[in-house]
Amino acid sequence: xxxxxxxxxxxxxxxxxxxxxxxxxxxxxxxxxxxxxxxxxxxxxxxxxxxxxxxxxxxxxxxxxxxxxxxxxxxxxxxxxxxxxxxxxxxxxxxxxxxxxxxxxxxxxxxxxxxxxxxxxxxxxxxxxxxxxxxxxxxxxxxxxxxxxxxxxxxxxxxxxxxxxxxxxxxxxxxxxxxxxxxxxxxxxxxxxxxxxxxxxxxxxxxxxxxxxxxxxxxxxxxxxxxx
Amino acid sequence: xxxxxxxxxxxxxxxxxxxxxxxxxxxxxxxxxxxxxxxxxxxxxxxxxxxxxxxxxxxxxxxxxxxxxxxxxxxxxxxxxxxxxxxxxxxxxxxxxxxxxxxxxxxxxxxxxxxxxxxxxxxxxxxxxxxxxxxxxxxxxxxxxxxxxxxxxxxxxxxxxxxxxxxxxxxxxxxxxxxxxxxxxxxxxxxxxxxxxxxxxxxxxxxxxxxxxxxxxxxxxxxxxxxxxxxxxxxxxxxxxxxxxxxxxxxxxxxxxxxxxxxxxxxxxxxxxxxxxxxxxxxxxxxxxxxxxxxxxxxxxxxxxxxxxxxxxxxxxxxxxxxxxxxxxxxxxxxxxxxxxxxxxxxxxx
Numbered sequence: 001x002x003x004x005x006x007x008x009x010x011x012x013x014x015x016x017x018x019x020x021x022x023x024x025x026x027x028x029x030x031x032x033x034x035x036x037x038x039x040x041x042x043x044x045x046x047x048x049x050x051x052x053x054x055x056x057x058x059x060x061x062x063x064x065x066x067x068x069x070x071x072x073x074x075x076x077x078x079x080x081x082x083x084x085x086x087x088x089x090x091x092x093x094x095x096x097x098x099x100x101x102x103x104x105x106x107x108x109x110x111x112x113x114x115x116x117x118x119x120x121x122x123x124x125x126x127x128x129x130x131x132x133x134x135x136x137x138x139x140x141x142x143x144x145x146x147x148x149x150x151x152x153x154x155x156x157x158x159x160x161x162x163x164x165x166x167x168x169x170x171x172x173x174x175x176x177x178x179x180x181x182x183x184x185x186x187x188x189x190x191x192x193x194x195x196x197x198x199x200x201x202x203x204x205x206x207x208x209x210x211x212x213x214x215x216x217x218x219x220x221x222x223x224x225x226x227x228x
Numbered sequence: 229x230x231x232x233x234x235x236x237x238x239x240x241x242x243x244x245x246x247x248x249x250x251x252x253x254x255x256x257x258x259x260x261x262x263x264x265x266x267x268x269x270x271x272x273x274x275x276x277x278x279x280x281x282x283x284x285x286x287x288x289x290x291x292x293x294x295x296x297x298x299x300x301x302x303x304x305x306x307x308x309x310x311x312x313x314x315x316x317x318x319x320x321x322x323x324x325x326x327x328x329x330x331x332x333x334x335x336x337x338x339x340x341x342x343x344x345x346x347x348x349x350x351x352x353x354x355x356x357x358x359x360x361x362x363x364x365x366x367x368x369x370x371x372x373x374x375x376x377x378x379x380x381x382x383x384x385x386x387x388x389x390x391x392x393x394x395x396x397x398x399x400x401x402x403x404x405x406x407x408x409x410x411x412x413x414x415x416x417x418x419x420x421x422x423x424x425x426x427x428x429x430x431x432x433x434x435x436x437x438x439x440x441x442x443x444x445x446x447x448x449x450x451x452x453x454x455x456x457x458x459x460x461x462x463x464x465x466x467x468x469x470x471x472x473x474x475x476x477x478x479x480x481x482x483x484x485x486x487x488x489x490x491x492x493x494x495x496x497x498x499x500x501x502x503x504x505x506x507x508x509x510x511x512x513x514x515x516x517x518x519x520x521x522x523x524x525x526x527x528x529x530x531x532x533x534x535x536x537x538x539x540x541x542x543x544x545x546x547x548x549x550x551x552x553x554x555x556x557x558x559x560x561x562x563x564x565x566x567x568x569x570x571x572x573x574x575x576x577x578x
Contacts, residue, residue: 127286128310130297132371133327146314
C-alpha cells in the first residue's frame with residue numbers, strides 16, 4: 001500500500017494513520033447515526049444497557065479491548081474464521097482488521113455527540129415536518145440531520161482524532177507491518193524503542209500540529225455556528 | 229380516525245378518538261362541518277391538545293390507529309411556531325408544498341393574506357413570535373391540507389402581538405375554504421373566529437353546535453360565569469362623529485357601539501357578555517346605559533347557588549343575562565315576559 005520511499009521519509013505511517021482515521025470516521029458516521037438516533041428517541045428499558053456497551057471503550061484499557069478483538073478477529077475467532085472463509089485472508093494484522101478494531105474503539109466518540117445533538121432536537125419540530133407531509137425518513141434527512149450538523153461535525157472530528165491517536169488496540173490487533181498496519185503511533189513507539197529520537201521527534205511534532213489544527217478547526221466552526 | 233361524508237346538513241367530518249393516559253381518558257366521537265372554523269373550547273387539561281394530536285396522527289397511544297401523520301392531509305399549527313431553523317421563510321413555506329400532491333391553495337394569495345411578501349428571504353431566527361406564527365400558518369395552508377388544526381396559535385404571544393395576528397386569522401376565515409379546528413381556552417377568541425363550537429371537558433365533548441345557537445344555550449355549565457355571552461350578527465348603519473358612535477342594526481333592533489365601523493364592512497359579529505346585560509321591567513328613563521332594547525324572556529335556568537341565566541329573545545337573536553336569583557324572584561321573571569335589556573358593553577369583531 002505504501003511505497004518504500006514514503007516510508008523512508010516518515011510520511012508512510014502518517015498517511016496510513018490518516019487513511020485509517022478517515023475510513024473509520026466514514027464507517028462510524030454511517031453506522032453510528034442509527035445507533036445515536038435510536039438512543040436519543042427510545043424509551044426502551046434496554047437503553048441503559050446499550051448506552052453502557054457503547055461507552056465501554058472509553059473506560060476499558062485499550063489492551064483489554066485489543067485482546068478480545070484479537071481473539072474475535074483471529075483466524076480461529078468467530079468473526080475472523082468467517083472472514084478467512086469469505087476472503088481467504090486473515091483479519092488480524094491487516095488494514096481491514098484495523099478498521100474494524102478502530103470502529104469499535106472510537107464508537108462512543110462518534111455516537112455520543114450525535115446522540116446529544118439528536119436529543120436537543122425539539123420533538124415538535126419533527127412533528128411539524130411529519131404533519132407537513134414528510135415521512136419519518138424524509139423528516140430525518142431534511143430536518144433532523146441539518147439541524148444536527150454540529151453533532152455530526154463533533155462526531156467526525158472526535159472519531160478521526162481518537163483513531164489517529166490510538167495505540168494499544170492497534171498494537172494488539174494490527175502489529176507493526178509497514179504500509180499495512182504500521183500507523184504513526186506505532187512508528188513513533190518503534191523509533192523510541194530503537195533510540196531514533198530524531199525520527200520520533202519529527203513524527204510526534206507532525207501529529208501534534210495536526211491534532212491542534214483539527215481541534216482548532218472544530219472549535220472555530222462551533223463558535224461560528226453558535227454565534228450566528 | 230377522520231372520515232368525510234355528506235349528510236343532511238352538508239359535508240361533515242367525523243372524528244372518533246380514544247386514549248388513556250394515567251387518570252386522564254379521552255373519548256371523543258363527534259362530527260364537525262367540513263367547512264368554516266370549528267372552535268374547540270375547554271379549560272387547560274380538558275384534552276384539547278390531545279384530541280388535536282390524535283386527529284393529526286401524532287399520538288402513538290391512540291386507540292384507533294390510523295395512517296401515519298404525513299399521509300393524513302391534516303395540517304397542524306402549534307402553539308409555539310415550529311419553524312425549521314436551517315431554512316429561510318421561503319424554505320419553510322415550500323417544505324410542505326413540495327411534499328403535497330395537490331396545490332389547491334395559491335401561494336401568492338396566502339403570502340399576501342398573511343403579509344409575508346417582504347419576509348420570504350428572511351432568516352427564521354430573526355422573526356418575532358407573531359411573524360413566525362404567520363409563517364407557520366402559511367406553510368400549513370400551502371401544503372393544501374384537507375383540515376387545518378390550530379392549537380392556541382395566539383397563546384404564546386403578548387396582547388399586542390395577538391391583536392396584530394387576529395386580523396390575519398379573520399381573513400383566513402373569510403377567504404379560505406379549508407376547514408379548521410381552532411383550539412382555545414378564550415371564549416372571546418372562539419366567539420370571534422369560529423362558526424361552530426365543540427366544548428370539551430375531561431376528555432369528553434359535552435356539547436357541539438353552531439356558534440350562535442350553542443352560546444345561547446343555558447344548560448351547559450361550561451358556558452356559565454365568565455364564559456357566558458352570545459354573539460349576534462349586525463350591520464353598521466350610521467356613524468355619529470360627534471360622539472364617535474356607530475349604530476348597528478340587527479334583527480332585534482339597534483345597538484350603539486363606540487368607534488367607527490363603515491358600511492363597507494357588513495355583517496359584523498358582535499359579542500355581548502352575559503355579565504354586561506341587565507334586565508328591567510319598565511323602560512328606564514334616566515340611565516347612562518346607551519343600549520336599552522325591548523326583549524322577551526325566553527327561558528330561565530339555574531347557573532349556581534345564587535345566580536340564574538336568563539335568555540332574552542330579540543328578533544331572531546338572543547342575549548343571555550347573568551343575574552342573581554333574588555332579582556329574578558323580586559321581578560317575578562318568567563318565560564314569555566316582555567322586558568327591557570340594558571346592554572353595557574359590546575365587543576365587535578372587525
